[in-house]
Amino acid sequence: MKIDGVPYRSVWVDPEDGWSVRILDQTRLPWTVEILRLTDERQVAHAIKSMQVRGAPLIGAVAAYGLALALRRDDSDAALEAVAAMLGRTRPTAINLRWALDRMLRALRPVAPGRRAAAAYAAAADIAEDDVETCRRIGQHGLPLLQAIAARKPGKRVNILTHCNTGWIATVDYGTALSVIYQAHDSGLPVHVWVDETRPRNQGSALTAWELGKHGVPHTVIADNAGGHLMQHGEVDIVLVGTDRVTRQGDVANKIGTYLKALAAHDNGVPFWVALPHSTLDMSVRDGVREIPIEERDAREVLETTGQTWDGRVETVRTAAPGSAGLNPAFDVTPARLVTGLITERGRCEASETGLRGLYPEFAAAA
Ligand SMILES: CSC[C@@H](O)[C@@H](O)C(=O)COP(=O)(O)O
Incomplete structure (x- = not known):
């Protein structure tokens, strides 16, 4: 890119x-x-x-x-x-x-x-x-989802909510969930992206917003807690996220906060799709909540934030009350039952062992 x-x-x-x-x-x-x-x-x-x-x-x-x-x-x-x-x-x-x-x-x-x-x-x-070719294909296979939404609301923008950064800088090129969005934008679909800030490290407001801006994709940064409200008011047509590991039964580990978005999407009938390359599949584990190791990062990432001052200096400041402890689990797991479907380089499938076996028969044999 x-x-x-x-x-x-x-x-x-x-x-x-x-x-x-x-x-x-x-x-x-x-x-x-x-x-x-x-x-x-x-x-x-x-x-x-x-x-x-x-x-x-x-x-x-x-x-x-x-x-x-x-x-x-x-x-x-x-x-x-x-x-x-x-x-x-x-x-x-x-x-x-x-x-x-x-x-x-x-x-x-x-x-x-x-x-x-x-x-x-x-x-x-x-x-x-x-990775480059895989991510390009993920974009192609996700595109029909956005085309179908656009066809249902002619002349109106397609509102996509995304979490963390799944763009070209999270891969070698193109990205995973953002590959779908880039290809939709490039094909002329009127996409607009709600970008979750993604505390504590702000991959959304710092990285996704930067990437989308450089590519000219209309977007709006929102606080992590705003997604549910927007869904209740019909402002989100689809949630598109990436993942760090998908299990044999279709559970999805992704940036902390993804699970809450999936719950809100489920409650509001908003489709929740997950884009992944084959390298993110882990057929050796079944139950993501129990079996996927969740990285715990330095609590300072929660207690502090980094930004640019109005005169251009980049500084880190403490935002939490002095003396308070912090906890910083970096990922969570969304159970397969909350996932509408998976978008891969081989096509789309249900988030289930049957769905994954259909697209990846060779991995099913290894499991
Ligand atoms: C490439 S998209 C999938 C994920 O890697 C992405 O959503 C994510 O959670 C990245 O986490 P990070 O902690 O920034 O490496």
């Missing part, structure tokens, strides 16, 4: 030196577009943990490149396994991280030391290309 007319991806190999890895520092958005250069696996681990890169598919792709960087120095069997394990511990909820590292290990274990670094760059590039 483009920033001010210049095409970007969310991760790429530096074309000048041919080996270092470039990312956009998402902790600096929306104030500054800053490109970071990562040169070893420790910097990659830091980038993922600190959320300089974030979003389920993107952290998998960046971790894959992290393994390639490490193997330039030491491509022994021991290093391969140790670095993959270290990168795999950086964030616990998004399954894409483990998916990408497992795919790298399967590709690299049979390669003789001496040739592993080159093979790792090629395997990481495959993961990145796979």
Whole structure:
């Protein structure tokens, strides 16, 4: 996608030196577009943990490149396994991280030391290309949902509510739920997006609003608590979100607050759709509420907020009462019964084992 007319991806190999890895520092958005250069696996681990890169598919792709960087120095069997394990511990909820590292290990274990670094760059590039094409297709398969809504209300805007950031910067390109929105907008549908602020880290107001603005998609930032009210008053035609892990029975882990949106959507008869690439499926778990590990981040993210002062400085201030404790679970799980359906690169399906088996027979066999 483009920033001010210049095409970007969310991760790429530096074309000048041919080996270092470039990312956009998402902790600096929306104030500054800053490109970071990562040169070893420790910097990659830091980038993922600190959320300089974030979003389920993107952290998998960046971790894959992290393994390639490490193997330039030491491509022994021991290093391969140790670095993959270290990168795999950086964030616990998004399954894409483990998916990408497992795919790298399967590709690299049979390669003789001496040739592993080159093979790792090629395997990481495959993961990145796979993600780009997958996300493009997710957009295509979601588009008919928005076309159908537009057809029911000619001349009126299609109001979509989204949570967190599921755009091109959360993937290698295009995004998941936002890929659907971009393709609808580009095809001329009159879409308008309600962007949940997404406290505590504000992925909605900082990142989604920035992306949509750069692409010219009409949008309005709302407080996280406003969605239910808008649904009660007919102001939301559809909820479209992404996910960090979908279980065999169709339960959906996503950014904290997603479950509350699904409850409100259910109560108001608003369709609640979840967009995901194959790398987000975890057929090894069934009950998402019981089995998906939920990342707990620093409570300071809840007690503080970061923003730009009117004279342009970016500052973090405490918003909670002095001395109060905080708790910061970063994800929640929406049970399949609240999900209208799943949008994947292979088409749409019910959020159920039957639905997923229909689209992914090979994963069903593995489960
Ligand atoms: C790519 S869309 C799916 C999710 O990764 C997204 O909605 C999300 O929850 C991201 O969480 P984050 O903590 O910002 O990495």
